[in-house]
Amino acid sequence: MRPKLELLDKPFIERILGEAFELISDPGVRVAPYVVELLRGAGIKVGDGVARIPESVARRAIESVPHEFYLYDREGLPAVRYGGDHVHFDPGSSCLNILDPETQQARPATSADLVRLVRVAEMLPQFAAQSTAMVCNDVPQEIGDWYRLLLVLWYSEKPVVTGAFSASSLHTLLELLTIESGGSDALRRKPRAIFDVCPSPPLNWSEFASQNMVDLARAGVPAEIVSMPLAGATAPVTLAGSIVQHAAECISGITIHQLAQRGAPIVWGGAPAIFDMRTGRTPMGAIETAMLDVGCAQVGKYLGLPTHAYMVAGDGRLIDAQVEMESGISAVLGALAGINMISGAGMLDFLACHSIEKLVIDAEAIASAQRLIEGIETRTESLAVAMFAQTGLQGDFLKLKETRELFRREQHFPSSVMDRGLAGMDENSHGVLGRARDRVEELLSGYERRAIDSGREQAMIEFAQREGSSAGLDGLPEILRPEYAREPGLI
Amino acid sequence: MPDTFSAMRQTIIDGAPDTASALAQEAVAAGVAPLDAINNGYVPGMHDVGEQFARGQMFLPDMMASAEAMRAAMAVLEPELKKLGTERPMAGVVVLGTTKGDIHEIGKILVGTMLTANGFRVHDLGVDVSGEKFAAKARELGADIVGVSALLTTTMRNQKSVIESLEKAGLRSHVKVMVGGAPVTRGWAQEIGADGYAKDAMSAVALAHELMEQKLQGAAAGPV
Numbered sequence: 011m012r013p014k015l016e017l018l019d020k021p022f023i024e025r026i027l028g029e030a031f032e033l034i035s036d037p038g039v040r041v042a043p044y045v046v047e048l049l050r051g052a053g054i055k056v057g058d059g060v061a062r063i064p065e066s067v068a069r070r071a072i073e074s075v076p077h078e079f080y081l082y083d084r085e086g087l088p089a090v091r092y093g094g095d096h097v098h099f100d101p102g103s104s105c106l107n108i109l110d111p112e113t114q115q116a117r118p119a120t121s122a123d124l125v126r127l128v129r130v131a132e133m134l135p136q137f138a139a140q141s142t143a144m145v146c147n148d149v150p151q152e153i154g155d156w157y158r159l160l161l162v163l164w165y166s167e168k169p170v171v172t173g174a175f176s177a178s179s180l181h182t183l184l185e186l187l188t189i190e191s192g193g194s195d196a197l198r199r200k201p202r203a204i205f206d207v208c209p210s211p212p213l214n215w216s217e218f219a220s221q222n223m224v225d226l227a228r229a230g231v232p233a234e235i236v237s238m239p240l241a242g243a244t245a246p247v248t249l250a251g252s253i254v255q256h257a258a259e260c261i262s263g264i265t266i267h268q269l270a271q272r273g274a275p276i277v278w279g280g281a282p283a284i285f286d287m288r289t290g291r292t293p294m295g296a297i298e299t300a301m302l303d304v305g306c307a308q309v310g311k312y313l314g315l316p317t318h319a320y321m322v323a324g325d326g327r328l329i330d331a332q333v334e335m336e337s338g339i340s341a342v343l344g345a346l347a348g349i350n351m352i353s354g355a356g357m358l359d360f361l362a363c364h365s366i367e368k369l370v371i372d373a374e375a376i377a378s379a380q381r382l383i384e385g386i387e388t389r390t391e392s393l394a395v396a397m398f399a400q401t402g403l404q405g406d407f408l409k410l411k412e413t414r415e416l417f418r419r420e421q422h423f424p425s426s427v428m429d430r431g432l433a434g435m436d437e438n439s440h441g442v443l444g445r446a447r448d449r450v451e452e453l454l455s456g457y458e459r460r461a462i463d464s465g466r467e468q469a470m471i472e473f474a475q476r477e478g479s480s481a482g483l484d485g486l487p488e489i490l491r492p493e494y495a496r497e498p499g500l501i
Numbered sequence: 502m503p504d505t506f507s508a509m510r511q512t513i514i515d516g517a518p519d520t521a522s523a524l525a526q527e528a529v530a531a532g533v534a535p536l537d538a539i540n541n542g543y544v545p546g547m548h549d550v551g552e553q554f555a556r557g558q559m560f561l562p563d564m565m566a567s568a569e570a571m572r573a574a575m576a577v578l579e580p581e582l583k584k585l586g587t588e589r590p591m592a593g594v595v596v597l598g599t600t601k602g603d604i605h606e607i608g609k610i611l612v613g614t615m616l617t618a619n620g621f622r623v624h625d626l627g628v629d630v631s632g633e634k635f636a637a638k639a640r641e642l643g644a645d646i647v648g649v650s651a652l653l654t655t656t657m658r659n660q661k662s663v664i665e666s667l668e669k670a671g672l673r674s675h676v677k678v679m680v681g682g683a684p685v686t687r688g689w690a691q692e693i694g695a696d697g698y699a700k701d702a703m704s705a706v707a708l709a710h711e712l713m714e715q716k717l718q719g720a721a722a723g724p725v
Contacts, residue, residue: 106654106684116686151658175655210604242562243607287560289701290608291683362654362684 012095013385015346017305018253023312026250030257031065038062039213039262042220045270052269061262068261071268077314079232079275081139081169082200084190084462090138090169092232092277092316095348097383098138099341099376100171101131101369102323102357103206105144109358109365111447114328116363119144121161121487126454127356127366128165133453134369136376141353142172144364150481155179156186159203160474161488163190165459171234171353173206177221180205182477184229189469190462198230204277204351208236209259211244215266223263227271234277234318234351235263240292241302243285249302256280256306264315277351278310279318291360294323295336303340304347316350322372323354323361329368329443333358337368338375345379367446370453374424381422389416425449505533506542509574513546514553516566518573525577535581539589543574547618551703561611564702568614591622593645593713596638598626600659605652608682611702612648619706621646632659632666639667639676646712648705649695651682660685661693677712681705 018026038060041049046056055062078093090098108119124144131137142158149157155174162170163186174180183205184197191197207222209215215223226233237259239245239252246252260278267276282302283292293299303319310317321340324333337355344352354361355376356369390396390412397412407413427442427449429435461467474486505528512521521543528538550567553559582588597613599606606628613623624642626634639647647667651657660680667673677696680689690698696712699705 104655106657116688118692145655244605285561285607287562288554288557290561290611360683 011385013346013383014095014348015304015343016308017301018308020312022250023309026254026257026309027312029254030261031068033213033254033258034061034063034068034262034265035065036062037213039215039258041215041262041266042217044217045215045220045224045266048224048269049266052265054265063262063265068265071265072261072313072315074268074272075264075315076273076275078316080200081204081232082202083169084163084167084202084460086200090351092275092350094350095311096350097345097348097352097380098350099322099352099355100137100139100141101127101143102320102354102361102364103141103143103171103173104175105357105361105364106147107359107363108144109329109363109367111366111450114367114443116327116359118147119364120148121146121157122148123364123366124158124161125165125488127364127369128162129457130366130369130450130453132166132168133457134373136373136380137168137355139169139171139351140166142170143356146487148487150483153182153477153481153483156182156477157474157483157487159183159186160470160486163187163202163470164462164489167460170203171206171351172203173208173236174218174222177218177225180222180225184225184231186470186473187231189473190466192463192466194229201231201275204232204234206234206236206279207263208238208281209263211237211239211259212255213258213262215263219263220266223267224270227267227274227276230271230274232275232277233267234279235260236318236320237263237280237282237306239280239282239302240285241282241298242287243290245282249284249298249305252282252302253305253309256282256302257309260310275316277318278307278313278315279351280306281320282306291325293325294320294354294357294361295325295333295340297339300340300343303349304343307347307349311348317348318351318353319344319347319349320354320361321349321352322376323357324368325358325360327359327363329358329365329371329446333368334371334375334442337372338378341372341375341379342382345376345383348383366450367443370425370427370446370449371442374427377422377424389419426452506538506545509538509542510546510549512574513543513567513570514549516563516570518566518570521570522573522577525574529577529581535578535585536587536589539575539578543571543578544618544620547571547615551615551618551706555701555703561607564611564614568611568618571614571618589620592620593622593709593716594642595621595623595646595648595709596626596635596642596644597623597648598630598635598650599628600649600651600656600663601629601631602659603651603653603656604628605682606650608652608702609648609650612650612681612699612705615702615706616648616709619709621709632662632664635663636666636670636672639672640670644676645716646677646679646709648679648681648709651680651685654684657682657684657689660689660695664694677716679705679708679712 080088081090241252321344324336326333355372
């Protein structure tokens with residue numbers, strides 16, 4: 011039996027959906043001029059930038075969304091399965107700061123930090139996908155979006171959760187992915203990346219979000235809606251009310267997306283949070299935030315849609331008991347909820363900071379969560395009697411063939427990040443942070459980059475040099491040294 | 502009279518705009534000087550609210566209600582001040598806004614409310630405001646302080662471009678810049694060359710007073 015967490019029963023979900031359909035029709039949804047004609051063509055009334063979407067049109071759009079799709083790795087093998095109760099994790103994304111590995115103080119992240127994180131995440135099987143995790147402050151802001159993706163594609167073979175911060179940068183990102191995939195048909199057939207697109211709460215599909223939805227649908231590249239109701243501030247204060255708003259934002263987004271291209275892959279996702287009435291901050295580690303994530307995902311699942319949530323992030327500013335308690339609890343809840351992609355590992359301080367040391371600790375929480383959802387299985391014909399028949403009351407189970415055969419499947423063995431009393435742990439007085447640092451070094455030393463197909467690699471370099479030089483980029487940080495910038499191939 | 506002032510103060514703490522307005526009207530009718538009502542009744546209420554909020558004993562919805570009550574009282578008392586040809590002494594002129602690309606404004610509204618309650622004249626430019634707009638408004642109003650808010654890590658960078666726009670407009674030496682917002686830190690404020698960082702609405706008031714003092718001292722010292 012697969013253990014499962016549900017916070018809403020069927021009548022409650024129906025009620026949530028009923029109100030969500032009501033909201034998208036009245037007061038309606040704010041949309042950008044880019045999609046007005048598209049919506050009007052489907053019989054949706056749009057006036058003063060507000061679309062009033064009839065339930066029937068929205069339901070038809072939901073019906074045309076694929077219930078399942080894959081993201082592929084560099085080799086073209088399916089690696090992430092969106093749909094059903096499949097659960098995957100990826101590191102949090104788009105962070106400006108990193109906790110410096112030496113000082114453990116927050117500082118602006120650089121391309122070297124991103125590469126370090128990508129290498130570590132590449133080595134951890136807990137992460138089915140990478141993310142464009144950090145904003146590289148050593149790269150000009152206007153090319154930041156595609157440069158982050160370039161670095162991830164360069165150093166990773168896993169699928170990537172990414173996103174564009176503007177309408178124009180989406181096209182550059184898609185161009186880069188097309189080169190890496192070997193053409194736009196290949197990208198459409200076997201997408202390597204999925205793009206987060208965020209509506210602005212409440213119920214507003216801004217110019218660039220509207221445009222991203224349409225352009226991604228037409229390119230056949232998966233989109234992931236990241237709806238962010240902040241309960242009590244930009245959304246109703248009740249968890250149920252915020253789940254309604256989340257559903258309304260997702261349904262209206264799906265309507266725009268499916269009208270642009272029916273059958274294009276899209277994910278019911280989000281980063282909802284409560285709004286702390288003492289500080290005005292949005293705690294990602296609050297239990298109510300996790301409850302919102304689980305509730306929102308449950309509504310998406312009820313509609314048969316692939317799901318996403320932002321979890322495994324803590325709010326403290328240091329790697330400490332608070333941050334890891336918050337991250338561990340939400341990893342377990344997200345896995346039990348059967349959410350297809352759970353983003354956020356490695357992040358702390360209200361998503362303002364990333365930490366590679368936290369990422370490896372979170373990986374342990376994720377591994378435990380993954381073990382949990384495997385559940386308690388029947389691995390032997392007789393559960394215990396046959397084993398007792400062999401040992402009698404002597405209880406010598408360690409000698410049994412079954413023990414040797416089955417213990418690896420029954421027990422998860424955490425890495426050296428966790429103190430389970432292994433030899434060497436006694437003298438190890440530097441606590442979990444020290445063990446996490448050692449683990450990061452261990453993973454980095456085991457990492458080896460595999461080159462991309464040489465033709466594509468060359469094309470990626472040429473693309474990056476062309477786009478980078480127009481923004482005044484000197485060399486290609488972490489790929490080509492400045493002195494070789496004009497000599498592709500020397501890495 | 503102290504009873505009246507204490508009742509006024511309580512309307513702010515309770516977040517009761519109707520009573521705040523009614524008490525202001527009664528006070529005017531009874532011949533209480535409007536400035537006394539403001540300074541001895543309503544402003545101390547706002548101070549209490551700010552202090553309780555800073556201690557975590559009051560919450561944002563309570564504070565919004567208190568601000569509403571303050572506005573209701575001021576709507577009665579300000580026209581009376583004008584009639585008398587007097588003005589409330591002004592602590593400084595502040596131009597506030599949320600940075601370009603960012604549409605979040607709750608924190609900024611709170612800062613504006615607290616600054617207004619503390620005698621600053623605040624002009625709120627709203628959300629998604631470019632550096633050029635900040636500079637133009639600062640020039641138009643002869644602002645002492647520009648306050649720039651950002652809620653997102655991605656839009657926080659645009660706080661820097663506000664400072665650049667003020668420099669470009671030749672205003673930077675006259676205008677103090679304070680920054681705030683969820684992802685903003687003291688370190689970030691220093692890095693982009695802002696004059697101060699405030700972590701919440703109450704500390705924004707203290708910072709604004711401090712910046713005004715610095716500004717006056719700078720002016721007294723003359724150009725160097």
